[in-house]
Amino acid sequence: MMLSGAVAQVTANSEAGRTVEKLMLNQAWELGEPLDADTGGFGRVYHVRSAAGDPAVAKLIPKKPGADRELLFDGAGKRNVVPILDSGEHGDCWVIVMPQADKSLRGHLNERGGTLPLDECLQIMMDIAVALADLDGDIVHRDLKPENVLLLNGTWCLADFGLARYADAATATQTWKHHGTVAYFPPERWRMERATIASDVYALGTMGYEMFAGCTPFTGPEASDFQRQHLGETVPRLSAAPAPFAALIGECLYRAPQARPNPTNIAARLETMVRMPLAGGLAALAEANNSEVTRQAGLQQHQSQQRTEQDRRKDLAEAAGSSFAMISETVLAALTAAAPAGEVRIGPQGGWIFALGKCQLALSAVHPVTSKEWSGGTAAQFDVIAHATMTLSLPTDHRGYQGRSHSLWFCDARTAEEYGWFETAFMTNPLLHAGPLNIEPFALAPGAEAHGAVRVGMDVTQLAWPFTRLDIADLDEFISRWANWLAAAAAGQLTFPSTMPERRPQGSHR
Numbered sequence: 001m002m003l004s005g006a007v008a009q010v011t012a013n014s015e016a017g018r019t020v021e022k023l024m025l026n027q028a029w030e031l032g033e034p035l036d037a038d039t040g041g042f043g044r045v046y047h048v049r050s051a052a053g054d055p056a057v058a059k060l061i062p063k064k065p066g067a068d069r070e071l072l073f074d075g076a077g078k079r080n081v082v083p084i085l086d087s088g089e090h091g092d093c094w095v096i097v098m099p100q101a102d103k104s105l106r107g108h109l110n111e112r113g114g115t116l117p118l119d120e121c122l123q124i125m126m127d128i129a130v131a132l133a134d135l136d137g138d139i140v141h142r143d144l145k146p147e148n149v150l151l152l153n154g155t156w157c158l159a160d161f162g163l164a165r166y167a168d169a170a171t172a173t174q175t176w177k178h179h180g181t182v183a184y185f186p187p188e189r190w191r192m193e194r195a196t197i198a199s200d201v202y203a204l205g206t207m208g209y210e211m212f213a214g215c216t217p218f219t220g221p222e223a224s225d226f227q228r229q230h231l232g233e234t235v236p237r238l239s240a241a242p243a244p245f246a247a248l249i250g251e252c253l254y255r256a257p258q259a260r261p262n263p264t265n266i267a268a269r270l271e272t273m274v275r276m277p278l279a280g281g282l283a284a285l286a287e288a289n290n291s292e293v294t295r296q297a298g299l300q301q302h303q304s305q306q307r308t309e310q311d312r313r314k315d316l317a318e319a320a321g322s323s324f325a326m327i328s329e330t331v332l333a334a335l336t337a338a339a340p341a342g343e344v345r346i347g348p349q350g351g352w353i354f355a356l357g358k359c360q361l362a363l364s365a366v367h368p369v370t371s372k373e374w375s376g377g378t379a380a381q382f383d384v385i386a387h388a389t390m391t392l393s394l395p396t397d398h399r400g401y402q403g404r405s406h407s408l409w410f411c412d413a414r415t416a417e418e419y420g421w422f423e424t425a426f427m428t429n430p431l432l433h434a435g436p437l438n439i440e441p442f443a444l445a446p447g448a449e450a451h452g453a454v455r456v457g458m459d460v461t462q463l464a465w466p467f468t469r470l471d472i473a474d475l476d477e478f479i480s481r482w483a484n485w486l487a488a489a490a491a492g493q494l495t496f497p498s499t500m501p502e503r504r505p506q507g508s509h510r
Contacts, residue, residue, distance in 0.1 A: 023048065023058060023095055025088030031058070048097060056085055057100045060093040078138075080131035082150055082159040098159065101150035105207070109146060114214040118245065119274070121211045124149075126270040127156040128204055132263035136197045144203035145184045146210070182226045183216045187255045190227050198257035201266065205252025212241055217253065231255075244273055247326070251319075256312065258412070258419045259319030269473050309371075313385060316419055317368045320386040320410035324366050326472050327421060328352070331363065334479045335486075351388070359403075359489040361482060364389045366410075367445070374446040381454060381510055384411040384446040385419065390482065391443065394489040401496050403489065405443040406465060407450070413467040413509040420469055423478065424508075426453055427464035427500050440496055441465060454509060464501040466508030 023029040032047030035057060048058040076083070086097040105124065109116070116124070128149060135141070141148075141161060148160040186202035189195060210216045217236055218229035235253045238246040248269055254260050261269070328351070335354050336342060343355040350365025366386050374384045391405035406425040413422050425441035441464035444450040452459035470478060488494040 023088070023090050023097075025086045025090075025095060025097065027051065027086060029056070029058060029086070029097060047100070055100050056097050058095055058097045060090060060095055063089075063092050063094060078131065078134040080127050080155055080157045081134070081161075082152060082157045099152060101152045101157075101159075103151050105146035105149035105151070105156060108151065109211065116211045118212065118242065121208060122245070122270050122274050124156050124211065125204060125208045126267055126274070128158065128207070129263045129267035129270060131158045132197060132200050132204065133267055135200075136263055140195045140197055141200050141203075142189075142195045143181060144200050144207070145181060146207060149207070182223055183218065183220065185226065185230060186257065187230050188257055190231055196257060197263065198260045201252050201260045201263060202257070204263075204266070205249050205260075208245075208249050208252070209235075209238060212245070212249075213238060242273075244269070248273075250322070254315070254319045254322075256315030256319050256419075258417045259316055259323075262418075265471075265473070272473065313368075313371070316385045316410070319419070320421070321366050323421060323472055324386075324388060324408075324410070327470060327475065328363055330472075330475055331479055331482070334475075335361070335483065338483060354486075356486060357490045358395050359486060360391075360393045361486045362389075362391045362393070364391075369446045375451055378451075380451065382411055382413050382416070383419075384409050386410040387446050389443040389445075390423075392482070392485055392489060392494075394494060396438070397492075397495065399496065400438050401440075401494075402438040403494070404441055404485070404497075405439055406441070407443040407445075408470070409446060409467075411446075414469065416510070422467045422469055422509075423465065424463060424467045424505070425465035426450065426461050429458065429460055429462050430500070431458075432460055440500065441502070462501070463505035463508075466503050466505040468508070 021031045023031055028051050029048040030050075032049065035045045035047065045057050045059050048056050050056065082098050082101065084096050084098060086095075088095050103111075128144075132141075135158075139161065141158060143160060144158070148158065149156050150159050151157075184203040184206045186195075186199045188199060206216055218226060218233065220226045220229070235250065238249060241249070248261070248266065251259070251261050252266070332344065332352055332354065336344060339354075339356055341356070345353050345355070347353050347362055347364060351363050353360050353362040366388050368386050369384050371380075371383070374380060387410070388408040389405055390408060391403065393403045394401075396402050404425070406423055409422050409424065410419060411422060412419050426444050427441050428437065444453070444461070449461050453461040453463050468478075485494060
């Protein structure tokens, strides 16, 4: 956006018998009184009116280093973003003109006594998540808080882009004085690391927590207190919230940025909560899931403010355990609901076993992986944090077939630094092996043999199943597929796969 070289102009208003100060930007704006309401960020906000009489507001931002950056983003083409109507200079200030909003989210919270009903929390968070989804990849807000969320034409919209960067450039001391800002700072900002859209997701989770509970998860009061709390303390559980909502907030507040859900995923899950609230047994199961999320999140403690590779892997491993618990419980609940005659017991090394007749479907516990274990000290295409195994066992048939097993890896197989659970499986290179194994395809722990299978080139072991992302919000295909295999096994109809690999694995990982 081009800045005009405008100056202030004072003109006589003969009808009113008073002088009116005008902002001469790309068009003229009559400057009115300052807004009484909180507006957030830096600068002062005034009522203004165009030459045609249209009301708006103008924000005057002192010309300090970085203060003009907000003017570089006008929100064009982005949903749920307050548009910039005009911009320019006025004396020693930059000026941006925006539509006059009904109120800020902070003002709305103050009006409602600090808390909002769940349905309103869901809608407000969905509006913000939609905005963040459109911004993802283009810009990071970096100062998301209730003061910077405005109600405009019935939709909650984001405002004050660039002000966090201005705060960083102007003076760190001034930034820390704004406790309304630092209450929403993600751990990576306290570590002076680069902000990403995941930083805005953390702030969104903090706002969702505040809207429901009446306070932010961490309350300071001093900047040093906020720093210690965000870096090392457990997020208090939203015990009164429905489990899906509490679990989503918990995931947004993961300390590892890569483990937080992206805005598109958040918006979809919020929409599902609005349309289909859980009830009965599913609500109870979701509550159990949320308890596990909370327990796992409580493990995310840090003894140092310094970021290390060990800390990063620890954060991600705890996020892996939390999300895996939800996957595990969801799968087991579906199996027991469909086949209540099945027997459930704990596996010899954790996890569970679901036995139906003489067949067993087992999901192991989660096992952490070190970078050395995975790659053997050589360069790896992607990073693996943890793994588990899904195994279907049946009585040995006349051909020696005993079932199949798949690997579940928590990794960034598709996109660097975007972690999640992926399903895959392995096979022996048919050119190097004369006949089938008893278990086909088979699972492997992340290690030298598995690493050879995903490297470019031919190896003894190959992929037999593409890396398939497990979406916690949509496990239907995964559950249905394993349920079909279990049903076939129980009926004595499961045999060696007719082709290997069963699904094309090429291109399923980077």
